[in-house]
Amino acid sequence: MMGEWPELINNPQMEIMDSIHGDNFTQYKIKFEWFKNEKTGAYLLIPDAKGIKPAVITVF
Secondary structure, eight states: OOOOOOOOOOSSSSSEEEEOSSSEEEEEEEEEEEETTTTEEEEEEESOOSSSSSOOOEOO
């Protein structure tokens, strides 16, 4: 009904626009390729903890 699923982007290009350090994480304002030749803005939140850790990305 909505059409075909777009082709996956294996290595999307990401650009860091700004960063702010919070209490225990860093918030990055980024742009990344979400469709072929098209970028969108988002926030990437990465905790300060060492080792493997979760991260959050939001496009709102």
